[in-house]
Amino acid sequence: MRLLMIGDIVGTPGQSALYDHLPRLKRGYHPDLIVVNGENAADGRGITRSIAREMMGSGVDCITLGNHAWDKREVFDFIDDEPRILRPANYPEGTPGRGFARISSRQGELAVISLMGRSFLSSVDCPFRRADSLLKQLKPGTPVFVDFHAETTSEKQALAWYLQGRVSAVVGTHTHVQTADERILPQGTAYLSDVGMTGPYDGVLGMDRDLVVKKFLTQLPVRFEVSQGRTQLNGVVIDIQPSTGKAKRIERVRIDDDQPWFE
Amino acid sequence: MRLLMIGDIVGTPGQSALYDHLPRLKRGYHPDLIVVNGENAADGRGITRSIAREMMGSGVDCITLGNHAWDKREVFDFIDDEPRILRPANYPEGTPGRGFARISSRQGELAVISLMGRSFLSSVDCPFRRADSLLKQLKPGTPVFVDFHAETTSEKQALAWYLQGRVSAVVGTHTHVQTADERILPQGTAYLSDVGMTGPYDGVLGMDRDLVVKKFLTQLPVRFEVSQGRTQLNGVVIDIQPSTGKAKRIERVRIDDDQPWFE
Amino acid sequence: MRLLMIGDIVGTPGQSALYDHLPRLKRGYHPDLIVVNGENAADGRGITRSIAREMMGSGVDCITLGNHAWDKREVFDFIDDEPRILRPANYPEGTPGRGFARISSRQGELAVISLMGRSFLSSVDCPFRRADSLLKQLKPGTPVFVDFHAETTSEKQALAWYLQGRVSAVVGTHTHVQTADERILPQGTAYLSDVGMTGPYDGVLGMDRDLVVKKFLTQLPVRFEVSQGRTQLNGVVIDIQPSTGKAKRIERVRIDDDQPWFE
Amino acid sequence: MRLLMIGDIVGTPGQSALYDHLPRLKRGYHPDLIVVNGENAADGRGITRSIAREMMGSGVDCITLGNHAWDKREVFDFIDDEPRILRPANYPEGTPGRGFARISSRQGELAVISLMGRSFLSSVDCPFRRADSLLKQLKPGTPVFVDFHAETTSEKQALAWYLQGRVSAVVGTHTHVQTADERILPQGTAYLSDVGMTGPYDGVLGMDRDLVVKKFLTQLPVRFEVSQGRTQLNGVVIDIQPSTGKAKRIERVRIDDDQPWFE
Numbered sequence A, B, C, D: 001m002r003l004l005m006i007g008d009i010v011g012t013p014g015q016s017a018l019y020d021h022l023p024r025l026k027r028g029y030h031p032d033l034i035v036v037n038g039e040n041a042a043d044g045r046g047i048t049r050s051i052a053r054e055m056m057g058s059g060v061d062c063i064t065l066g067n068h069a070w071d072k073r074e075v076f077d078f079i080d081d082e083p084r085i086l087r088p089a090n091y092p093e094g095t096p097g098r099g100f101a102r103i104s105s106r107q108g109e110l111a112v113i114s115l116m117g118r119s120f121l122s123s124v125d126c127p128f129r130r131a132d133s134l135l136k137q138l139k140p141g142t143p144v145f146v147d148f149h150a151e152t153t154s155e156k157q158a159l160a161w162y163l164q165g166r167v168s169a170v171v172g173t174h175t176h177v178q179t180a181d182e183r184i185l186p187q188g189t190a191y192l193s194d195v196g197m198t199g200p201y202d203g204v205l206g207m208d209r210d211l212v213v214k215k216f217l218t219q220l221p222v223r224f225e226v227s228q229g230r231t232q233l234n235g236v237v238i239d240i241q242p243s244t245g246k247a248k249r250i251e252r253v254r255i256d257d258d259q260p261w262f263e
């Protein structure tokens, strides 16, 4: 079972990059399942129903979100109706939407779990214990993919070691920068601290760089806007043994002007 | 001018990895200058004079530090005497040591600047303005390397864009995870969000993973210890035009059991 | 039922102030129950068994703790044996000790709940929900006192309004500064954002002021020590209707050289 | 010289409370100078020119601000023209407005300094050093009032001890809760950790309490609105020896339904 995960889509540049590259990625990798983090798809903040539908229509099987899940208010109108749009599962009980899905593919079923870290983020429930309780619902050996939306490398690595051997992959999102530490942990869990973002190539995390620099220089409130111009796509491809849920291979994908895609 | 930068050395495993691989790295890359971040060299916290001397003796030209610079109290006894051991330059006036050095090599002089971010770190002086004032002391076109010790990808990218065209390279440290976003910015500044660490391969940021997991699970105070077992080394090689200070090439270096070094 | 609550005892100066003033306070107020926050009793960090026993021996009925509960490692040896020493109840399941006690007095039983805030503190469980679940164990109308150990005034006020009418009093601790906002909320819950600390009068939160100033000025690690010299005591007296659990009166107590105690 | 300082005006309820009570306060205290913190005057966020003018017209001599100074964008249009509207002086060089004023009264001149803390707030310049440099511009013995807008009690107390004997008073703002620790430090500096706010009496820091509770419970984005209903006013009266700048007396002022004002 081959999974393609693509990191945080930022604004219309991110959407364009996704739709530009997706056909090539499908031809090149033949993924059985595609998961995309969409928390910044609408103007860099949140997601709308029409953006989500268009993504699903292009072949995306599951959309994960993060701390920006709620930035477009209309998300509250549709998130309960969309079993394949996931907000972090460790928001407190009663939160709209869900953080867990089972997606079927020609290679069998994949469980997808969205979790959020707490270091320098919101005071949500413990992601370690939420993972435990979700995994109890699954037969051992089920392929499981975890999108861990977190700020610090320590919380990400800690969760991966905590879950190793129990899930197929832990892949981080949120920092918008792809890390180079992809590996298969000894008990068969694929790991990458952050998959990176998909959107503007010359901004700061996808936002206009002059505005972000201004914010750091002045410490005044600055309203960020999505950067324009050329784009990048960041993703990861993970091969999972469907019968055991063990990861066999993890490969980073990075496409930009400095590293163009060749077919 | 070829610069080899190696990321945060963690404890004795980190020192061993450094001394194991340094001869190979010298044979493979022929660097003109070697910079190493040593803030975690002593038991994961700080650095001692004897560790620093041993590093210098092995061919390291400059040691940079970060928020952990001060963890071993003896640093206050020797940092004023060591012009090539740098703590972040944007600590307030009157701080022992310095954050700026000029290192000579057979390819000419390289200025090295250590800076620290403020997002989720200490309330030091503005790193952007400190960089400005240090650069004023240099002739335009001088090769300049900046170690930006910071937590967030936004502050790191913002500083790189702010300094682009004025310094040869901005390389991040502190997260202990190498990022995969190396590039040459349009005006000739090499950039990498984080170079990663050098030390234990199976810990969390180099510390014993069971202790770190325990901390996240219990939220109680836990005293971390350096992890044992196999190691990794993370670095970056940057080629700089000595006459213009422009970066021409940036290449990540990662050595561990999954990616062994072949000569 | 009259409750006397005394805020964070800091070091030996705090213990001295407690034992100096307690006889006078008993004579002056005739409290039925005495609760003391002891998280800083041992050198400003944590508490020992012998300090706790001495407090109990002097007439203290219940000791509450906070984020510093765990600073003296020996706490793990005795906290499970001491039903009247409370650490915050919203530490995760499995944490040693307990956060809830029922203390009997000549005016009937008082339930004491220790909770901790999450804003700028640890990622413990939701204090609002933990309060809900603890209150479910109690007959409506039971007198209940809540020590809410938290940093921000917003989290403290929010919890008080959330619990108003369901508990007799919400009194904050942790900032070490007594607030002047004592009141009875409309549905009969007494409230004070912070009761303040008991210990050195001329330090910063009880610690040596030169060391704390040095920390802010240098941003370097500084080991704080308990301040010496004259002392202060901060507390609050709350009268509760035993049959309904409603608070009838709240009065702040502050004793120091500028506001000496007159009998 | 008698100074009346009134804490953060929140929304129209805060403005109403100010205008209701100001005549009584003038009759009762005969202040020579009135300083008001206005950072939340406009809907709880920021200030407008017309609100500022109305305050000035009612007898306010100086308006201080804080982290919310910039929330209404029009502040950038008028702050440079208003020498008696102060934003924190330790915003970086180049920030619109100023943080220092000299206000004349029938008892002589008072220097007013606005400063902001950095703990859990923005990365502005060091407030301790900014105070030093501003004080250098003044003749020793000049009466000086400092509004220190900060979150933590430790930073507030540290600044007060740092400046004691050099300024007449350090009064904190920002937490919106009045503290009960008013005192004259040994070298003649009046101190109060926080003066508290002026506005709704039954909200959370002046905002609608149900919305704030919802935020803590759900951890979702919630747009706060100013609370309605009855109000409170919090202030402090400080008497200063005009010839020496020493404070002689400090008295808290608190007016609400539980503590009405009697003439």
Ligand SMILES: [Fe+2]
Pocket: A008, A039, A040, A066, A068, A174, A175, A176
């Ligand atoms: Fe994102």
Ligand SMILES: [Fe+2]
Pocket: A039, A066, A067, A068, A149, A173, A174, A175
């Ligand atoms: Fe995010």
Ligand SMILES: [Fe+2]
Pocket: B008, B039, B040, B066, B068, B174, B175, B176
């Ligand atoms: Fe480090």
Ligand SMILES: [Fe+2]
Pocket: B039, B066, B067, B068, B149, B173, B174, B175
């Ligand atoms: Fe660091």
Ligand SMILES: [Fe+2]
Pocket: C008, C039, C040, C066, C068, C174, C175, C176
């Ligand atoms: Fe305390």
Ligand SMILES: [Fe+2]
Pocket: C039, C066, C067, C068, C149, C173, C174, C175
């Ligand atoms: Fe505390």
Ligand SMILES: [Fe+2]
Pocket: D008, D039, D040, D066, D068, D174, D175, D176
């Ligand atoms: Fe305010």
Ligand SMILES: [Fe+2]
Pocket: D039, D066, D067, D068, D149, D173, D174, D175
């Ligand atoms: Fe404020």
